[in-house]
Amino acid sequence: xxxxxxxxxxxxxxxxxxxxxxxxxxxxxxxxxxxxxxxxxxxxxxxxxxxxxxxxxxxxxxxxxxxxxxxxxxxxxxxxxxxxxxxxxxxxxxxxxxxxxxxxxxxxxxxxxxxxxxxxxxxxxxxxxxxxxxxxxxxxxxxxxxxxxxxxxxxxxxx
Numbered sequence: 001x002x003x004x005x006x007x008x009x010x011x012x013x014x015x016x017x018x019x020x021x022x023x024x025x026x027x028x029x030x031x032x033x034x035x036x037x038x039x040x041x042x043x044x045x046x047x048x049x050x051x052x053x054x055x056x057x058x059x060x061x062x063x064x065x066x067x068x069x070x071x072x073x074x075x076x077x078x079x080x081x082x083x084x085x086x087x088x089x090x091x092x093x094x095x096x097x098x099x100x101x102x103x104x105x106x107x108x109x110x111x112x113x114x115x116x117x118x119x120x121x122x123x124x125x126x127x128x129x130x131x132x133x134x135x136x137x138x139x140x141x142x143x144x145x146x147x148x149x150x151x152x153x154x155x156x157x158x159x
Contacts, residue, residue: 009042016042025133026140028155043140043155045131048117055136056113057085062093064141064154073098081156087111089121128152 005020009029014037018029030041048055059082066075079093092106111121117131119139130141139156 013037014040016040021138025135026138041153043130043153045117045133045138045140047131048115048134051113051115051117051132051134053087053111053113054085055117055134056083056111056119056132056139057136058083059159060139060156061159062091062154062156064093064152066150066152068150070149077104079104080159083111126150128154130154 016029016031075097077095126144128141128143132139141154
């Protein structure tokens with residue numbers, strides 16, 4: 001990581017560029033920028049040493065991208081997610097599914113936080129996993145980690 005927060009991650013096959021936020025608690029990189037490399041992006045959250053359900057609490061802005069394997073449809077979303085600090089998360093968002101805009105009603109789901117900041121959100125039989133930063137200001141989720149038909153990538157920033 002450069003002094004100004006710029007981040008470059010390279011392998012023999014690809015290079016990704018991005019930035020670090022909050023002293024490195026959150027790093028987001030993406031690429032590639034050539035026609036010989038497949039597009040990819042990664043978001044990484046610094047591990048915690050003593051995270052709990054209360055670490056993930058408050059109202060978060062959420063953005064995400066989902067892919068439905070069965071239909072081949074992409075959905076982007078933006079909205080809010082409110083975590084009560086005790087394992088309950090209420091999400092409300094507007095989605096764009098292949099050009100059709102829909103406002104989704106609030107839905108409450110369960111979440112858990114491991115001591116290292118590992119975050120798991122359970123939604124209708126699907127499980128998304130990621131991490132919450134040590135301060136609880138940022139969270140990233142991906143998945144599913146179950147055999148469901150939806151793949152997703154979500155970034156949450158506490159408001």
